[in-house]
Amino acid sequence: MIEASGLRKSYRTRRRGKVTVVEAVRGVDFSVQQGAIFGFLGPNGAGKSTTLQMLATLLRPDSGDATIAGADVRRDPGEVRKRIGFVAQTSGTYLNSTGRRDLILEAQMYGASRATAARLADRVIESFQLKDFVDRQIGTYSGGQRRRLDVALGVIHSPQVIFLDEPTAGLDPPSRARMWQEVRRLRDEGMTVFLTTHYLDEADTLCDRVSIIDRGRIVAEGTPSDLKREISGDVVSVDLAAPDTAGAPEPATVLEAAKVLAEQACVESCEIIEHTLRLYTDSAATAIPQIMRALSAKGIEPGAIETRRPSLDDVFLAKTGRTLAD
Amino acid sequence: MKHVRDTWLIFQYEAALQVRNPVGVAITLIQPITYLLLFTPFLKAVMDVPSYGSAFQVYVPSLFTATGVFNGFFAGFALLAAIRQGVVTRSRVTPVSRISLLLGRLFMHALLIEFQAIVVTVAAVAFGLRVRFGDLLLALVLLAMIVLLSASVGYALALLVPNEGSLGTLINSIAQPVALLAGVLIPLSVAPLWVRDVAYANPFAWGTNAMRSIFQGDPGADVVWQSFLITAVVATAAVILTSRLFNRELA
Incomplete structure (x- = not known):
């Protein structure tokens, strides 16, 4: 479902007039099977988010290739966008909008008519149990509610692949457990889930396969139990x-x-x-x-x-x- | 067709949020009225005209251009807020048309400024301004084009200097001379010749002159069609360049 080979990306940063090149991702390969929860585990700054942004067509790779659900990230980004959903680390909503308003807009951005969009919004409001707060201003939501809305926005068009960047960062334990439940539900509905995390327990209990990334390179790959058996x-x-x-x-x-x-x-x-x-x-x-x-x-x-x-x-x-x- | 549909989608979403923000609406209303009330007495005295009506005849058109220039240049702050809150990223991973993400927002700014301009006109008419309805519509169309240009510039500045603190200083230091050279505060007719020569290169100066002709009941003057042409060409170029900047890292 996802194939990546040799992905690279470096940034130029300027500090006090000195230009330095930071190699954020230096040659990353992996492949993800359909219907799996694939975890990208690594410390902050390891290159997880940069890799994710390249897969989601937000960043142009310096070199390397990636194919998602049969569409090439470099040659056909438009097709990739139709087939994926992406939930960034920071929520993508205005505080003074409401959940429902944004759900409808999201579906419309994927080409749905106003009526279809309203119906799709109702469907995810139901499945993610957003009903109690979806018509309130987003600024009043709790962290867990806001995150659930973010994921609901990401999957409103039923994509084949959903990318989740640190889906549980900053959530309290009950909200994390709830989010894990939602992620498993998406997998059970047939979606391929690609998530990044820096939490060990999340990679261990939630993911079918894990890639461990450090300083822009993958250092280990396998199922959590296989990896632990190596030690x-x-x-x-x-x-x-x-x-x-x-x-x-x-x-x-x-x-x-x-x-x-x-x-x-x-x-x-x-x-x-x-x-x-x-x-x-x-x-x-x-x-x-x-x-x-x-x-x-x-x-x-x-x-x-x-x-x-x-x-x-x-x-x-x-x-x-x-x-x-x- | 998709570009038009998506631009409308982004425009109506962003505009609806603006309307739902009561503080924003209040500021939008109070700002131009304050200008009008404080500045017109000066102008009436300086220009030595008999009535407020004739002072408005000169000042209201330049206030149109002034709000267009200043609010447009400062529009980049709204873009930075959208970027910080992840709204731009969220829309970029969808198949929505790339240019619509820019155009929809630019039209939203144009709408807000049109609204301000209408408030100003209504207030000024109450104090004695006289303008034909058709002329007013023509002025509003020109104003929308001016905003497309100034807000594109504002967005480009925000993308180049994505830091709220430095951006404010930068915009002020650009907007002030541009507005002065557009003759919005003091008419360029009282400026020395070399300043007038420099102002020829400022598309907003053409805008101010055209606005004055329109408000003086002379929409057929050469400066009017010249201004429409210049603003259209420069605005199109600005939108294209800003769009490049806006989408430069995307796959």
Whole structure:
């Protein structure tokens, strides 16, 4: 349904008279199957939105190709626009308009007559349950209501592909859960969903497939469970801050502990995140005693030890050496 | 046909929102009346004319051009607001005609300014201005064309300097000399010769002169058709260039 190969985009920015070229997206490839929820996961500034804008014909790629529902983004942007819906990160509505007014305009912009547009608006008002507030001014909506209206606007013409840029950014937990429900419903109705997110749990629970993007390049691609399986075993986090003291441990202590633990046979790799060591091990059950022994041999007292199954953040860390939470 | 339909669509949506904004409507009404009330007494004294009616005969047409120039140049702020709120992006991902996104908004500004001009005229007629209905219609058509030109320039400036703070300063420093050289505050007939020569290159100066001829009951004067022609040509060029700027990054 979506094929992209070698997409690139760089910007020129001018700061204090100096022109610098920022390579926002540097050669991105992926393909999305029909009826999937495809997640583009990455930290802020990784190139997610830029890629999305190129797919949605808002930005001309410097090079590379993309085809959406059979239409070429460069050669036939008009055809692409008919087949897709796009919900940007910032809402696309005036605060003093009403939801219904904008829904009708949206359908008319896709070529519907006034009467058809009113009918299409009624349909999404029903399916997204907007009835209680749709005739009020948009400025009075809650964050979750406004976001639901945004998505309803994006799909009013029943597109084959819907692009959602950070659909749950800034929403409270109940509104996020609600939005996930709506996204799954769109997928179940046969739409292909392409979304960007910087939330791990969203990529993990909502997406059928995930591409992890960092600094304009895709660093990993697959189903969330496949990606996590690549990181074998358990993750052991060792927090070196003593539980009853306020201060963080000496940086030298952290480095020494990391060095000692990385030498242990049971530890595959070790990453330092502030005063916490994240250790990748075959099995936490056998690794923890060894870790404790090695640390006490050096006279280091860990504040807390925690073990868990690998998450997508561990995948990101393994591929980039940084964590998404930074 | 699609361009016309889509332009109408954007125009009626944007215009309806303006009408629903009571503060905006109040400002639109109060602004020209204030000008009229404060400036005409000066003009009457300076020009040494017998009545307010004859002062209005000179000042109302130039007020038409002045509101056209100033409001048009400042129209870019509305575009920046639409861009900031994501309204422009949202319409750009739809198949709606690209030029309609610009034209629909320009016509919305033209409508607002026509409305102001009508308010001014009604107020001035109450104080003694005399103008034939047909002449007034002709002046309103010319005003709409002037607004298409000035609002295109205003949009282009906003796209080039997308920062509200600097944009205000920039517009002021351009609009003031343009308005002076259009003879909207002080008639160009009292200006030195070299200023009058410079004003020949200002399409808005032609507009002011044509407006005065129309209001003096002489719509057949050469300056009227010349002004229509010049404004039409320059406005078309401005709309085309601004449209290029507006759509430059799109696929």
